[in-house]
Amino acid sequence: xxxxxxxxxxxxxxxxxxxxxxxxxxxxxxxxxxxxxxxxxxxxxxxxxxxxxxxxxxxxxxxxxxxxxxxxxxxxxxxxxxxxxxxxxxxxxxxxxxxxxxxxxxxxxxxxxxxxxxxxxxxxxxxxxxxxxxxxxxxxxxxxxxxxxxxxxxxxxxxxxxxxxxxxxxxxxxxxxxxxxxxxxxxxxxxxxxxxxxxxxxxxxxxxxxxxxxxxxxxxxxxxxxxxx
Amino acid sequence: xxxxxxxxxxxxxxxxxxxxxxxxxxxxxxxxxxxxxxxxxxxxxxxxxxxxxxxxxxxxxxxxxxxxxxxxxxxxxxxxxxxxxxxxxxxxxxxxxxxxxxxxxxxxxxxxxxxxxxxxxxxxxxxxxxxxxxxxxxxxxxxxxxxxxxxxxxxxxxxxxxxxxxxxxxxxxxxxxxxxxxxxxxxxxxxxxxxxxxxxxxxxxxxxxxxxxxxxxxxxxxxxxxxxx
Numbered sequence: 001x002x003x004x005x006x007x008x009x010x011x012x013x014x015x016x017x018x019x020x021x022x023x024x025x026x027x028x029x030x031x032x033x034x035x036x037x038x039x040x041x042x043x044x045x046x047x048x049x050x051x052x053x054x055x056x057x058x059x060x061x062x063x064x065x066x067x068x069x070x071x072x073x074x075x076x077x078x079x080x081x082x083x084x085x086x087x088x089x090x091x092x093x094x095x096x097x098x099x100x101x102x103x104x105x106x107x108x109x110x111x112x113x114x115x116x117x118x119x120x121x122x123x124x125x126x127x128x129x130x131x132x133x134x135x136x137x138x139x140x141x142x143x144x145x146x147x148x149x150x151x152x153x154x155x156x157x158x159x160x161x162x163x164x165x166x167x168x169x170x171x172x173x174x175x176x177x178x179x180x181x182x183x184x185x186x187x188x189x190x191x192x193x194x195x196x197x198x199x200x201x202x203x204x205x206x207x208x209x210x211x212x213x214x215x216x217x218x219x220x221x222x223x224x225x226x227x228x229x
Numbered sequence: 230x231x232x233x234x235x236x237x238x239x240x241x242x243x244x245x246x247x248x249x250x251x252x253x254x255x256x257x258x259x260x261x262x263x264x265x266x267x268x269x270x271x272x273x274x275x276x277x278x279x280x281x282x283x284x285x286x287x288x289x290x291x292x293x294x295x296x297x298x299x300x301x302x303x304x305x306x307x308x309x310x311x312x313x314x315x316x317x318x319x320x321x322x323x324x325x326x327x328x329x330x331x332x333x334x335x336x337x338x339x340x341x342x343x344x345x346x347x348x349x350x351x352x353x354x355x356x357x358x359x360x361x362x363x364x365x366x367x368x369x370x371x372x373x374x375x376x377x378x379x380x381x382x383x384x385x386x387x388x389x390x391x392x393x394x395x396x397x398x399x400x401x402x403x404x405x406x407x408x409x410x411x412x413x414x415x416x417x418x419x420x421x422x423x424x425x426x427x428x429x430x431x432x433x434x435x436x437x438x439x440x441x442x443x444x445x446x447x448x449x450x451x452x453x454x455x456x457x458x
Binding site: 009010011012013014015016017019023026027030084087088090091092094095096097098099100101102103107115116117118119121122152154177208209 | 236237238239240241242243244245246247248249250251254255258275314317318320321322324325326327328329330331332333349350351377386388411442443
């Protein structure tokens with residue numbers, strides 16, 4: 001009921017933050033931006049992230065009229081964004097742009113030491129995980145992404161023995177991450193350079209959490225001409 | 230830092246982890262208006278715990294989003310301001326404000342059913358509650374009429390649907406214009422001059438209305454209230 005999002009102040013930002021509650025809400029909103037999802041698929045998406053009680057979050061978002069139950073294909077537990085919820089698209093995009101800069105060290109205030117990321121949610125369904133290292137050069141700055149089990153360790157500087165080397169700009173990376181250009185397109189235009197085995201390249205994007213649609217575009221027959229060791 | 234945070238290599242999760250906290254965003258928003266002293270910022274933290282402000286300011290300084298500077302005179306107060314990097318958060322805040330504004334004015338359901346009755350705190354906007362005057366204002370936004378009533382006891386403002394009985398000030402405009410005002414792409418003075426906002430009432434009442442609703446003083450000054458009569 002209204003109690004779950006009582007704004008105390010007549011202030012739009014306060015109001016928005018009341019409606020959104022905790023940070024998990026926006027992760028749910030992002031999952032629903034491409035279209036309706038079943039409870040199960042949302043569950044996979046969030047449970048992989050060590051998530052809190054999904055039903056509680058869904059209930060709050062329904063009360064706040066950000067999402068609603070849909071009736072796609074006789075499924076009784078399909079969730080979709082309301083018009084109000086769809087208004088959060090730009091918020092999610094702007095936050096992702098900020099976060100991307102952080103991940104790629106392009107807007108980061110200082111070169112930090114090693115930072116570890118928990119990728120168990122992304123590695124879970126990877127058939128052949130391997131401990132290996134990738135070199136990424138974004139806007140001329142090179143850093144290492146090293147896989148150790150389900151942990152991804154980012155360190156400034158190139159690795160001694162990368163299985164994949166990728167070089168691009170933050171603009172192109174952002175366009176790829178937001179689906180504004182396709183992977184083969186970026187390769188063809190020379191806006192992204194990759195070298196490494198196709199299988200290693202797939203593993204790299206998989207571990208880094210790129211969605212299945214993106215990984216499909218990486219099918220070896222589609223990228224092999226451009227990718228060479 | 231001792232707290233172990235769960236951090237995936239995912240731009241949205243990273244952004245939410247760094248800046249997704251309610252009080253962090255409220256501080257950034259306050260600093261978008263102008264540099265603020267610690268005591269000024271406290272007024273924006275209605276409902277937060279006692280050490281939250283100090284904690285968030287420390288975190289924002291670590292992230293190079295906020296810097297502190299001592300005044301030129303010895304013993305003058307330290308002020309906090311956004312860094313260049315901090316200003317890159319402006320689009321995130323603006324999108325949240327845009328989302329919150331419609332909820333604030335119309336409630337969850339939007340224009341169709343009109344706003345329901347809601348009570349809001351005024352303490353954060355009224356730095357001197359003694360100046361609060363019990364009176365009502367009438368707003369028409371996108372054609373939807375509602376009443377805003379200041380209740381001195383408890384320093385609150387009550388929003389009810391429908392026309393006000395004896396409003397001391399009337400305002401008519403659109404959500405687009407309010408968004409431009411909140412995003413500082415226009416001023417109250419310009420909005421009135423271009424006729425995209427209509428105001429009626431005594432200058433002092435109009436000034437009290439905007440102040441009570443949290444409009445910053447420099448915005449209110451652009452009205453040159455003598456001619457709105």
